[in-house]
Amino acid sequence: MGTSILVWSVVSHDGAARVVKPAGKIDESTATPFGERLAEEIEAAATDGLAKVVVDLSHIEYMSSRGLRGLTLGQRKASEHKVAIVLAQPNEIMREILAISRYDKVFKVFDSVAEAVAG
Amino acid sequence: MKVRFWGTRGSLAVAQKAASIGDKIAAALVAARGRTFADVAEARAFAESELDFATFGTYGGATSCVEVEAGGEGDAFIVCDLGSGLREFGLDAMGRCARGHARVYHVFLSHLHWDHICGFPFFVPVFDPAAEVVIHSGHPDAETALRRQQEEISFPVAFDWLRANISFRTLEVGTRYPIGAVTVEMIEQHHSHLSYGYKFTDAAGKSVVYSTDSEHKIDKMDAETAFVGFFGGCDLVICDTMYSLADSISMKEDWGHSSNVVAIDLCHEAEAKRLALFHHEPTYSDADLQRMHQESIRYEELTRETAPLEVLCAYDGLVVDV
Ligand SMILES: [Zn+2]
Ligand SMILES: [Zn+2]
Numbered sequence: 001m002g003t004s005i006l007v008w009s010v011v012s013h014d015g016a017a018r019v020v021k022p023a024g025k026i027d028e029s030t031a032t033p034f035g036e037r038l039a040e041e042i043e044a045a046a047t048d049g050l051a052k053v054v055v056d057l058s059h060i061e062y063m064s065s066r067g068l069r070g071l072t073l074g075q076r077k078a079s080e081h082k083v084a085i086v087l088a089q090p091n092e093i094m095r096e097i098l099a100i101s102r103y104d105k106v107f108k109v110f111d112s113v114a115e116a117v118a119g
Numbered sequence: 120m121k122v123r124f125w126g127t128r129g130s131l132a133v134a135q136k137a138a139s140i141g142d143k144i145a146a147a148l149v150a151a152r153g154r155t156f157a158d159v160a161e162a163r164a165f166a167e168s169e170l171d172f173a174t175f176g177t178y179g180g181a182t183s184c185v186e187v188e189a190g191g192e193g194d195a196f197i198v199c200d201l202g203s204g205l206r207e208f209g210l211d212a213m214g215r216c217a218r219g220h221a222r223v224y225h226v227f228l229s230h231l232h233w234d235h236i237c238g239f240p241f242f243v244p245v246f247d248p249a250a251e252v253v254i255h256s257g258h259p260d261a262e263t264a265l266r267r268q269q270e271e272i273s274f275p276v277a278f279d280w281l282r283a284n285i286s287f288r289t290l291e292v293g294t295r296y297p298i299g300a301v302t303v304e305m306i307e308q309h310h311s312h313l314s315y316g317y318k319f320t321d322a323a324g325k326s327v328v329y330s331t332d333s334e335h336k337i338d339k340m341d342a343e344t345a346f347v348g349f350f351g352g353c354d355l356v357i358c359d360t361m362y363s364l365a366d367s368i369s370m371k372e373d374w375g376h377s378s379n380v381v382a383i384d385l386c387h388e389a390e391a392k393r394l395a396l397f398h399h400e401p402t403y404s405d406a407d408l409q410r411m412h413q414e415s416i417r418y419e420e421l422t423r424e425t426a427p428l429e430v431l432c433a434y435d436g437l438v439v440d441v
Contacts, residue, residue, distance in 0.1 A: 027422070028388055031340075064387075064422050065364055065380045069337045072368050093421055100414040101380050102365035 006030050008037055017052035017117045018045040019088075023059035026067030035070040039077055046081035053083060054116040057090040068103055075107070084108075088116035120321050120441040121188040122355060122395075126181030126204020127433040129332075129361045129376070129398035130234050133180035139404060146174045172434075173405035179435025182234040183331060183398060184208055185357060189321045190300025195223035197299060199317060199329040201265075204435060205238030213243055222249050225299050228256040229331050230314035231264035239265055240274050250283035255290050255298070257305055257315035262287040290315075306349045308333035309342075310375040318349060325441050328356040328391075331398045334375045335385070337368050343385060350389035354441045357433065358382035360396040360415070379415040386428050387419070393429040395439065408432060 006024040020041050026034050038055075045053050055071070057063075075085045086108045090098055098104040110116035126132075147170055156162035166175050182202030189197060196212055198205070216222050224244060229235055244250045254261055269278040290296060292315075296303045301319040308314040308330065316330035328350055335343055350356050361376040379396055386394045396415060399408055412432035419430050431439065 027424075028343075028384070062422050065378070065384045066340065068364060068380070069340065069368060072337060096417065097421060100418045101378070102363035106365045106369050 006034055006037070010041065012048065012050070015050070017054045018048065018050050019054040019056060019113055019117065021056040021059060025061040025063070026070070027062070027064040028066050031064075031066035031070050034067055035073060038070060038074040042074060042078045042081060042083055042085070045078075045083050051083060052117070053078060053085050054088050054110075054113060055085060056088050056113055056116075057094045058088075060091065060094050062093050063097055065101070068097070068101055071103070071107065086110060086116050086119070088113045120319070120325050120327060120354075122327055122357075122439045122441060123186040123188065123208075124184075124204075124395075124397075124433045124435060124437040124439075125186060125208040126184035126200075126202040126238070127178060127397055127399055127435055127437075128180050128182050128202075128234075128401055129359070130182070131401045132182050132203045132234075132237075133401045135177060135180070143174050143405075146170070150174070171409060173409035176434070177405050178399060178408045178432065180401075181207070181435050182237065183229070184238060185329060185397075185433075187301070187319050187327055187329075189319065192218075192220045195221055195225045195299035197225050197227070197301065197319065199227050200229055200235045200331070201226060201237070201239040201242065202235050203238045203241075206241040206243075209238075209241070209243040213247070216244075216247075216250075222247060222251065223299070224250065224252045226252065226254045227303070227317045227329070228254060228258065228261055229308075229316070229329070230310060230312060231256075231258055231261060232311075232332065233268075235332070236264055236268060240269055240276060245281040245283045245285065248282040252283050252285045254285065254287050255303070256287070257290055257292070257307065257313065259289045261289070304349070306330070306345065309336055309339075310334060314375075316346075316349065318353070326353045326355075327441055328353050330357065331359040332375055333359050333377055334367070334373070335377050335381050337372070343388075346385050347388045350385055350391050353389065353391040355393045355395060355439060356382075356386050356389070356391045357395045357397045358385075359398040360411075361398050361400050379411060380418055383415060383419050383422065383428065383430065387422065387424065390425060391428060392426075393431060393439070395431045395433045395437075397433045399433075 181204035183200040184204030360379040
């Protein structure tokens, strides 16, 4: 599979959550930087005293098991800091992938970022 | 090469219950919409073409046993694992031997868990004095496991009463073994007491991988590179896809099994041609397995970058031409 570039944007939501929006495909070629960046975002949220990292999935082309498992490793790391990872506004492809992998049973998935921040 | 699946269920053999057969018949009658059929053959033709697999058929319930046919009648049988599917293979093989097939069996054991060896005491060829059975394994204690399950406390027929010429051979990872009509390589897998995957390559260069009871650990994803290499360009990869990805990293982490999603990713990366989903969860109904198969096909489409990977769902009785 070709190399793909992940682009992130980050917005903090008034003391409630850190919202991160990776864009691109997350497979074996991008899973490592994805995991590293996610870990940094968790650290940043913990440092800011935020209890939640919201991962906005609207701009993910697709996520293979590498990316999904990266989310789980991120969640394990986040738990050490008492930070929760939640998923928001998956596009149609991501919604299907979350259902097929049953990841929608192990992560909270919200239709919108606003609901994820509030929920 | 031809691959015949004699047993595809994981962990424990299962059987259909009256209620599930009743459900299938009821669904078939609804699908027929009042049509009438002149005879059984016509009804069967309708069922075969119009009904989905879970209604018309079943994935079966025998535990792991897969035959790889390479070469001709004069060549040895190749069998992966000795699960309960072995009983039927043994009967079929005896028939083929009666028609002239060589009475030599090369067995390859993934590991020694009960669901992978429980068919051995029911394997009729071991009572054939003219048969030769070579049991290959990565485990030096394979003989202990097979002898132990025929001790008097567990089974009435002792191992020493078996009439065939039975021998054990421990294989090593990293060596290519010419055995019968194929070359065999082995890979170590993560599983309780370890397990091994096998790759069989025939003279024409076609290859089949048998990789069951293999957990791809979330905290050792780098180890998957070795599997991508092992599966590289294979014509058929048979993979343990017992759990969903979510189950495999949560409740069932460290239970030694893997998921459809990881198997597809590994095969994609390896540019393998076909994947057979295998070692099915015993609590899954035919409808559950059919759904898992459809979801796997869809996931393959969603994550495909290069050539398509054909995703099959193994069932007892499936024959794949490689
Ligand atoms: Zn097993
Ligand atoms: Zn096992």
